[in-house]
Amino acid sequence: MAAGAGSGRTMSSTFLPVRFWLLMPSWLIIGFFLALPVLLMLVYSFLTKEFRGGVIWEPTLAAYDQFLFDRGLFGDDPPQIEWKYISIFLRSIFQATGATILCLIIGFPTAFFIATRNENTKVIWLFLVTVPYWVNLLIRTVSMKFLIRDSGPLNELLITIGAIETPLKLINTNFAVQLGLFYSYLPFMVLPIYAALERYNFTFSEAASDLYAPKWTILRQILIPIIKPGIIAGCILVFVPSLGAFLAPDLLGGAKTFMIGSLIEDQFKGNAGNWPFGAASSMILLSLVMIVLIYYARAQSKEQV
Amino acid sequence: MAIKDAISLEGVRKDFGDFTAISNVTFDIADNEFFTLLGPSGCGKTTLLRMIAGFEETSAGKIKLYGDIIENLPPNKRPINTVFQNYALFPHMTVKENIGFSLKMLGWSKSDINDRVAEMVAMVKLEEFTDRKPSQLSGGQQQRVALARAMASKPKLLLLDEPLSALDLKLRKEMRSELKRLQRDTGITFIFVTHDQEEALSMSDRIAVMSSGKVQQIGNPSEIYDTPANRFVADFIGEANLLNATIQKIDGEKIICRLQSGQILTSKSSSKVNVGQSGTISIRPEKLIIKKQNFKGQYLEGKLGQSTYIGTDTQFEILLDKELSLTVRMQNSSLTSENYKNGDQVFLSIADDAAWFLLD
Numbered sequence: 001m002a003a004g005a006g007s008g009r010t011m012s013s014t015f016l017p018v019r020f021w022l023l024m025p026s027w028l029i030i031g032f033f034l035a036l037p038v039l040l041m042l043v044y045s046f047l048t049k050e051f052r053g054g055v056i057w058e059p060t061l062a063a064y065d066q067f068l069f070d071r072g073l074f075g076d077d078p079p080q081i082e083w084k085y086i087s088i089f090l091r092s093i094f095q096a097t098g099a100t101i102l103c104l105i106i107g108f109p110t111a112f113f114i115a116t117r118n119e120n121t122k123v124i125w126l127f128l129v130t131v132p133y134w135v136n137l138l139i140r141t142v143s144m145k146f147l148i149r150d151s152g153p154l155n156e157l158l159i160t161i162g163a164i165e166t167p168l169k170l171i172n173t174n175f176a177v178q179l180g181l182f183y184s185y186l187p188f189m190v191l192p193i194y195a196a197l198e199r200y201n202f203t204f205s206e207a208a209s210d211l212y213a214p215k216w217t218i219l220r221q222i223l224i225p226i227i228k229p230g231i232i233a234g235c236i237l238v239f240v241p242s243l244g245a246f247l248a249p250d251l252l253g254g255a256k257t258f259m260i261g262s263l264i265e266d267q268f269k270g271n272a273g274n275w276p277f278g279a280a281s282s283m284i285l286l287s288l289v290m291i292v293l294i295y296y297a298r299a300q301s302k303e304q305v
Numbered sequence: 306m307a308i309k310d311a312i313s314l315e316g317v318r319k320d321f322g323d324f325t326a327i328s329n330v331t332f333d334i335a336d337n338e339f340f341t342l343l344g345p346s347g348c349g350k351t352t353l354l355r356m357i358a359g360f361e362e363t364s365a366g367k368i369k370l371y372g373d374i375i376e377n378l379p380p381n382k383r384p385i386n387t388v389f390q391n392y393a394l395f396p397h398m399t400v401k402e403n404i405g406f407s408l409k410m411l412g413w414s415k416s417d418i419n420d421r422v423a424e425m426v427a428m429v430k431l432e433e434f435t436d437r438k439p440s441q442l443s444g445g446q447q448q449r450v451a452l453a454r455a456m457a458s459k460p461k462l463l464l465l466d467e468p469l470s471a472l473d474l475k476l477r478k479e480m481r482s483e484l485k486r487l488q489r490d491t492g493i494t495f496i497f498v499t500h501d502q503e504e505a506l507s508m509s510d511r512i513a514v515m516s517s518g519k520v521q522q523i524g525n526p527s528e529i530y531d532t533p534a535n536r537f538v539a540d541f542i543g544e545a546n547l548l549n550a551t552i553q554k555i556d557g558e559k560i561i562c563r564l565q566s567g568q569i570l571t572s573k574s575s576s577k578v579n580v581g582q583s584g585t586i587s588i589r590p591e592k593l594i595i596k597k598q599n600f601k602g603q604y605l606e607g608k609l610g611q612s613t614y615i616g617t618d619t620q621f622e623i624l625l626d627k628e629l630s631l632t633v634r635m636q637n638s639s640l641t642s643e644n645y646k647n648g649d650q651v652f653l654s655i656a657d658d659a660a661w662f663l664l665d
Binding site for chain 2: 209213222
């Protein structure tokens with residue numbers, strides 16, 4: 001009895017510090033690189049702007065007010081809903097959704113193809129999917145711009161084979177931005193779906209076939225519902241960074257395709273130079289993403305029961 | 306007019322590259338039969354089952370189901386259902402949805418499906434679990450759902466791929482009689498795949514013993530056990546003492562052989578044999594009787610070696626000479642009076658039909 005209590009005490013007294021020190025790096029990383037910057041942005045979003053960057057330590061709601069309301073040129077008109085920024089937001093959601101759908105349409109068959117190869121060739125295909133990501137995103141986006149411009153290789157090829165007569169107007173369109181986002185984030189769709197398919201037991205498909213289900217029915221009623229968590233994870237991993245992306249919209253789109261990422265970038269390093277407004281936009285973007293994630297997490301936990 | 310066979314295989318063959326998994330398998334299974342494919346792992350029994358189900362294409366040969374050629378049909382066009390080794394119950398569907406799946410695929414009406422599912426659920430005694438997901442069921446319950454699901458559409462043939470191997474011993478034994486009952490009640494022809502000879506012997510009407518892609522013997526359980534066709538079957542089914550021997554004389558049914566160690570033994574055989582041929586004599590351990598005194602009739606003399614107590618029986622090792630030993634199994638209830646000690650001189654009584662001669 002006494003011995004038991006004694007050993008219990010030594011356990012906890014040696015165990016606690018060990019656990020504390022082992023967890024330390026994670027806490028530091030989360031603290032310094034996640035919690036602190038987000039907290040900083042939250043605080044900045046409630047401060048007054050200094051011209052050409054920086055903040056004045058005077059609390060105000062001006063940044064959020066600027067985002068949501070239009071008070072006229074001199075700020076003394078009755079407030080009206082400001083659609084400028086909301087429409088940028090809506091456009092961002094539209095672009096990110098388009099990119100996600102594009103990724104899903106191409107990514108799902110790709111993942112399925114890789115998952116059904118034999119063990120040796122699987123590795124090669126997975127490697128090929130990730131190879132473009134060894135090159136910097138900026139360079140890849142610029143090459144995409146080169147590929148799809150009016151006199152670029154894609155248009156020239158199409159004209160040469162006689163598919164079209166005048167070059168397709170691709171650059172500076174919504175589609176170009178979606179294409180750029182699709183190209184940037186495709187592996188984030190392929191890899192989670194591939195992982196889910198790896199865990200999928202293809203005996204389920206055999207069993208369904210044995211029970212008179214044709215191929216498409218097996219896909220719709222058995223395979224997709226079972227690997228759904230992987231598909232949703234892929235969609236989130238593509239949608240969330242697409243929503244805040246600024247490289248693809250800047251380089252492949254024009255003024256009409258301005259997205260939330262570019263708006264925020266502009267506030268910090270561009271001409272606008274309004275830090276509190278950039279921080280407030282970031283906070284609004286973050287809340288939007290959080291709502292999507294929480295909704296997903298709740299739907300998941302409900303399904304488990 | 307002869308009754309049609311439920312399924313007949315004619316020269317069925319399966320190659321994987323250079324490897325021949327199944328070579329030239331031919332047999333018929335009668336309507337309403339409980340037929341078992343028995344063999345060690347890698348013998349091709351599962352491949353054969355998968356070809357009948359349609360998951361593997363045949364490399365050659367014909368498969369007929371009640372006279373119709375089916376080997377080119379996809380699995381969903383064959384009125385054959387399978388109980389998979391790990392059940393393969395759809396994890397996102399409830400018990401009810403799993404059982405009704407095939408009926409939905411066949412386009413049954415909602416009310417017909419409900420009636421049939423209720424009937425199946427009652428058959429496997431799972432009434433309280435219809436709205437659960439497979440992950441909320443025990444192994445034995447999952448097994449029952451798999452059975453009900455496979456039988457819901459009244460298939461012409463039910464294939465069972467080692468369905469009991471994932472269950473614990475006690476449940477496995479219960480499920481044996483349960484399966485037998487279901488087969489009798491529904492009148493569906495069963496093809497049961499197993500590597501467990503006890504399962505095969507206790508449930509089957511007929512058994513096909515397979516090894517390295519070939520059928521070694523087909524027969525009812527006692528034929529397979531008492532009159533094995535070759536050394537492989539004798540060795541694989543039950544325990545057997547296998548002795549090398551040469552035929553010295555043939556006297557009607559009696560085959561008189563000389564063992565390697567010099568003793569003479571009378572045996573029987575199902576093969577056509579000639580004097581001078583060599584082969585193997587198989588003797589089941591429980592057909593040998595240990596006696597302390599010399600007696601009239603056929604016997605072998607030896608020394609008692611190690612004995613092992615195994616519950617109902619005791620197993621003895623009898624040394625005939627330095628190299629040759631036989632295993633004898635005797636029921637403990639018949640052993641009470643006599644006391645056997647290591648090193649005792651004993652006589653093994655061998656009835657005329659206990660020794661079975663197999664040509665090499």
